[in-house]
Amino acid sequence: MAKLSAKPVAGSIAGAAVQLATGDITAVALVEGIYSRYEEVDDEVKGYLQINKEKALVAAAESDARRAAGNTLSAYDGVPIAIKDNISVDGETCGCASKLLEGYTATYDATVVQKLKAQGFIPMGRTNMDEFAMGSSTENSAYQQTRNPANTDHVPGGSSGGSAAVVAAGEAIAALGSDTGGSIRQPAGFCGVVGLKPTYGRVSRFGLVAFASSLDQIGPVTHTVEDAAILLDMIAGKDQLDSTSIPDVECNLAASLKGADVKGMKVGLPKEFFEIDVLNDEVKAKVEAVRDQLEAAGAELVEVSLPNLEYAVSVYYVIATAEASSNLSRFDGIRYGARVEKTKDVKDIYYLTREAGFGDEVKRRIILGTYVLSSGYYDAYYLRAQKARTLIRQDFEAAFEQCDVILGPIAPAPAFKLGEISDPLQMYLSDIYTISVNLAGNCAISVPAGETESGLPVGVQFIGDSLQEEKILKAAQFVEQQQAQQGD
Amino acid sequence: MEYEAIIGLEVHVQANTATKMFCACPNNFGSEPNTNVCPICLGYPGVLPTPNREAINKTVLAGLMLNCEIPEFSKFDRKAYWYPDMPKNYQITQYDLPFCIDGKVLVEGKALTGELEPKYIGITRIHLEEDVGKSTHAGTYTGVDYNRAGVPLMEIVSEPDMRTADEAWAYLTALRQTMQYAGVGNCDMEKGQMRCDVNISVRPVGQKEFNTKTEIKNLNSIKSVHASIDYEIERQIEMLENNEEFKQQTRGWNEASQETYVMREKEDAHDYRYFPEPDLMPVVLTADKVAEIKEKMPETPAAKRARFVEELGLPAYDAQVLCLEKATADWYETAVATGADPKKVSNWIMTELLRELSDAGLSINECPITPENLGELLGLIDKKVINGRIAKEVFAEMFKTGDAPGKIVKDKGLEQVTDTSAISEFVIQAIDNNEKAVGEYLAGKETALNFLVGQVMRFSRGKANPNLAQEALKEELAKRG
Numbered sequence: 001m002a003k004l005s006a007k008p009v010a011g012s013i014a015g016a017a018v019q020l021a022t023g024d025i026t027a028v029a030l031v032e033g034i035y036s037r038y039e040e041v042d043d044e045v046k047g048y049l050q051i052n053k054e055k056a057l058v059a060a061a062e063s064d065a066r067r068a069a070g071n072t073l074s075a076y077d078g079v080p081i082a083i084k085d086n087i088s089v090d091g092e093t094c095g096c097a098s099k100l101l102e103g104y105t106a107t108y109d110a111t112v113v114q115k116l117k118a119q120g121f122i123p124m125g126r127t128n129m130d131e132f133a134m135g136s137s138t139e140n141s142a143y144q145q146t147r148n149p150a151n152t153d154h155v156p157g158g159s160s161g162g163s164a165a166v167v168a169a170g171e172a173i174a175a176l177g178s179d180t181g182g183s184i185r186q187p188a189g190f191c192g193v194v195g196l197k198p199t200y201g202r203v204s205r206f207g208l209v210a211f212a213s214s215l216d217q218i219g220p221v222t223h224t225v226e227d228a229a230i231l232l233d234m235i236a237g238k239d240q241l242d243s244t245s246i247p248d249v250e251c252n253l254a255a256s257l258k259g260a261d262v263k264g265m266k267v268g269l270p271k272e273f274f275e276i277d278v279l280n281d282e283v284k285a286k287v288e289a290v291r292d293q294l295e296a297a298g299a300e301l302v303e304v305s306l307p308n309l310e311y312a313v314s315v316y317y318v319i320a321t322a323e324a325s326s327n328l329s330r331f332d333g334i335r336y337g338a339r340v341e342k343t344k345d346v347k348d349i350y351y352l353t354r355e356a357g358f359g360d361e362v363k364r365r366i367i368l369g370t371y372v373l374s375s376g377y378y379d380a381y382y383l384r385a386q387k388a389r390t391l392i393r394q395d396f397e398a399a400f401e402q403c404d405v406i407l408g409p410i411a412p413a414p415a416f417k418l419g420e421i422s423d424p425l426q427m428y429l430s431d432i433y434t435i436s437v438n439l440a441g442n443c444a445i446s447v448p449a450g451e452t453e454s455g456l457p458v459g460v461q462f463i464g465d466s467l468q469e470e471k472i473l474k475a476a477q478f479v480e481q482q483q484a485q486q487g488d
Numbered sequence: 489m490e491y492e493a494i495i496g497l498e499v500h501v502q503a504n505t506a507t508k509m510f511c512a513c514p515n516n517f518g519s520e521p522n523t524n525v526c527p528i529c530l531g532y533p534g535v536l537p538t539p540n541r542e543a544i545n546k547t548v549l550a551g552l553m554l555n556c557e558i559p560e561f562s563k564f565d566r567k568a569y570w571y572p573d574m575p576k577n578y579q580i581t582q583y584d585l586p587f588c589i590d591g592k593v594l595v596e597g598k599a600l601t602g603e604l605e606p607k608y609i610g611i612t613r614i615h616l617e618e619d620v621g622k623s624t625h626a627g628t629y630t631g632v633d634y635n636r637a638g639v640p641l642m643e644i645v646s647e648p649d650m651r652t653a654d655e656a657w658a659y660l661t662a663l664r665q666t667m668q669y670a671g672v673g674n675c676d677m678e679k680g681q682m683r684c685d686v687n688i689s690v691r692p693v694g695q696k697e698f699n700t701k702t703e704i705k706n707l708n709s710i711k712s713v714h715a716s717i718d719y720e721i722e723r724q725i726e727m728l729e730n731n732e733e734f735k736q737q738t739r740g741w742n743e744a745s746q747e748t749y750v751m752r753e754k755e756d757a758h759d760y761r762y763f764p765e766p767d768l769m770p771v772v773l774t775a776d777k778v779a780e781i782k783e784k785m786p787e788t789p790a791a792k793r794a795r796f797v798e799e800l801g802l803p804a805y806d807a808q809v810l811c812l813e814k815a816t817a818d819w820y821e822t823a824v825a826t827g828a829d830p831k832k833v834s835n836w837i838m839t840e841l842l843r844e845l846s847d848a849g850l851s852i853n854e855c856p857i858t859p860e861n862l863g864e865l866l867g868l869i870d871k872k873v874i875n876g877r878i879a880k881e882v883f884a885e886m887f888k889t890g891d892a893p894g895k896i897v898k899d900k901g902l903e904q905v906t907d908t909s910a911i912s913e914f915v916i917q918a919i920d921n922n923e924k925a926v927g928e929y930l931a932g933k934e935t936a937l938n939f940l941v942g943q944v945m946r947f948s949r950g951k952a953n954p955n956l957a958q959e960a961l962k963e964e965l966a967k968r969g
């Protein structure tokens with residue numbers, strides 16, 4: 001076991017911006033700093049699938065030249081950022097940690113990447129993940145096992161385990177992840193960093209390899225709450241290329257956090273969250289500690305109810321697998337990616353390529369999703385799941401009539417050990433606190449709230465109503481400040 | 489026993505939009521393979537569809553032209569279907585909430601082999617989907633051209649209202665006509681811009697329920713639709729008479745042998761696993777939006793035919809021929825607008841113009857004669873500047889050169905001779921050279937006069953005014969009688 005958690009060079013995006021502005025650091029030095037930390041720890045963490053130092057250095061030198069000429073693209077011009085392997089960056093691999101996409105190079109930038117590049121951010125490195133974002137531990141990567149920097153015997157969570165791990169280990173200033181059922185928040189919680197899942201539609205999905213289209217969102221994994229706000233400000237907005245993106249709303253979250261407090265904030269506590277029998281005592285205690293701190297700081301505690309929470313996992317695994325079975329049908333070996341040769345006909349190409357290319361969990365979900373959409377079963381599964389989804393959404397609407405944010409755990413327990421959970425159903429249940437948020441389309445943030453006795457990070461989650469990122473960021477910033485004070 | 493056929497058609501029409509259905513690639517026929525493609529229409533990882541508003545508007549317009557209702561709420565769905573020319577292995581289409589429902593189209597008049605009583609054919613629905621690519625097989629390899637993948641495709645589904653090959657022929661003709669009138673599709677079947685599948689079953693007259701149907705695919709002209717239906721009716725009647733068992737089949741059409749053949753039996757029917765397309769929002773077409781499209785709706789072919797008959801006094805057959813193509817009808821109306829007699833214009837188009845065009849292999853849009861010039865030509869006849877025979881000569885010259893008739897008449901000196909002294913010279917010549925006819929006329933045979941008028945025209949090289957010639961002849965002959 002090793003503990004490799006660390007702050008990165010410059011500490012944070014905001015920190016890097018200050019140092020770049022004062023001339024204390026250059027973009028080239030940032031890239032060098034990140035790369036040297038990568039060389040130091042990534043053999044152990046295995047958070048990156050690939051990192052291209054030379055390419056990043058070229059971009060950094062250009063950024064420094066812009067800054068010298070007084071033409072910076074933004075205050076963050078020159079800040080490197082790690083990208084999950086399912087987000088398209090022109091000219092880089094985008095393999096979703098799958099054998100099936102081995103050899104595929106993306107030919108275009110995802111909208112979020114385009115936006116970050118326009119602000120001068122430097123995409124640097126592809127982070128590991130569960131294959132096609134299916135999993136909660138990054139153990140489903142076809143390539144390597146990422147380890148939790150807080151304790152390398154443990155998983156980093158998933159599916160954005162690589163993004164969370166490289167940020168936690170200080171080998172990235174920040175990263176982008178994607179969250180379909182908790183894939184940003186749970187690994188952030190496991191690794192002790194901040195992870196934000198934006199409201200569905202707030203961030204364009206164009207360029208994100210789809211797992212479950214109606215649930216997927218791209219979001220930031222960062223060292224600080226402020227950084228999460230900064231990144232969301234950068235990547236949010238209506239995109240003509242994503243019909244499900246919501247019309248532009250003002251997004252000045254980073255600015256709104258300055259000097260904010262939680263006085264008068266109504267914090268909802270769903271009683272169902274605390275009735276779940278797998279909830280670990282230490283995790284529960286952390287949530288309660290945060291609750292008490294909030295109350296002491298003038299927040300108002302409200303008991304709320306999410307009566308349909310118990311259906312969330314089942315509903316999720318019907319809808320997500322149905323959409324996935326369809327989304328993943330394009331991976332057939334015909335136009336790109338790996339293809340099994342020496343096939344006798346086109347069906348053979350499909351069967352053998354997909355047999356060899358997909359891992360077990362992906363196959364399991366494709367089979368399940370195909371089944372629930374089959375004629376004769378559609379009404380019983382998919383249609384019913386959609387109705388239950390509406391009920392879950394309505395539960396949240398009712399709860400948010402009584403409160404500003406909902407406080408709860410991220411996962412029932414801290415990061416488990418590598419290989420500890422082999423039963424898929426038990427693995428699915430670890431998403432119970434995060435999944436309902438994706439089903440409702442709300443936003444939520446995971447923020448570190450201390451450690452267990454054995455030194456594993458524990459995060460808490462704030463859930464906000466649609467487009468209420470400002471509120472959950474303020475609540476999370478409060479927790480961050482409390483943690484800093486306790487650490488002093 | 490007497491039998492009747494139950495026929496329904498599924499017709500695919502490519503919308504003639506500038507770009508594809510869900511990406512910005514050009515919607516062009518005939519480009520080099522795989523040049524009109526992008527990550528979106530190739531189904532690359534991470535891409536999303538963006539619906540083409542023009543395609544939706546054109547579909548709604550097509551629906552309005554076909555008397556459809558436009559529901560306020562529609563959506564797209566995914567249809568799972570594995571084939572290399574389908575980039576995503578699902579097609580974005582519309583399952584239960586299409587853009588247009590409950591329409592109808594009038595068929596009437598002359599069909600391919602007979603005359604039809606006016607009859608409405610019901611249209612169940614029109615939905616919008618994306619076309620697939622095109623596979624070409626060569627030896628053990630298959631090449632796929634994705635230029636067509638993602639082209640907007642309207643699927644028009646009829647009610648099983650047709651009973652004969654002629655009705656199906658007329659329905660398809662009416663659909664194509666309507667699409668062209670609306671300007672929503674070019675419908676060139678050879679280019680695959682319009683494709684038709686036929687559903688057909690046969691039952692004894694009087695039987696209520698439908699028998700097992702057959703689907704006929706691969707029909708690449710309206711003519712082969714007609715021929716395949718006739719073939720299939722006979723084949724199915726024979727099966728019924730022999731008490732043969734019917735299996736639901738998909739059959740192809742062999743153009744060379746003029747026969748249908750089995751492609752597949754329905755046992756291996758696909759489960760398409762339709763579900764709502766999560767990448768696209770449902771489409772809301774408000775009454776205002778539909779009204780806005782309706783405002784720009786052109787006259788339907790049926791309405792135009794009716795107007796030509798009622799307002800311009802044309803025979804139904806003339807109206808049918810002139811309205812077959814909107815460009816011809818427009819050409820006709822422009823010519824009539826010059827003040828020419830509607831029936832005379834129709835005669836000229838139907839007997840002269842269409843023949844010349846077809847001989848020259850030209851479309852009406854490429855016609856060297858302008859409609860205004862045809863109007864002018866008819867005016868010259870009315871004003872007796874030229875007579876009918878000269879007019880035909882002038883017309884041929886107009887077609888050859890594109891010149892205005894007035895100019896041709898002037899340049900060639902073709903004006904009618906109305907000067908009586910000039911005419912009486914030709915009259916004398918005619919009388920002097922035709923003693924026999926003169927004798928017959930004087931003996932009381934009136935028809936001999938027509939011959940003599942013809943002779944006057946001959947000596948005048950066709951330029952004499954025939955009425956004046958006749959009067960002068962009578963006068964001169966009276967002197968001799």
Ligand SMILES: [Zn+2]
Pocket residue numbers: 508511512513524525526527528529530638
């Ligand atoms: Zn395209």
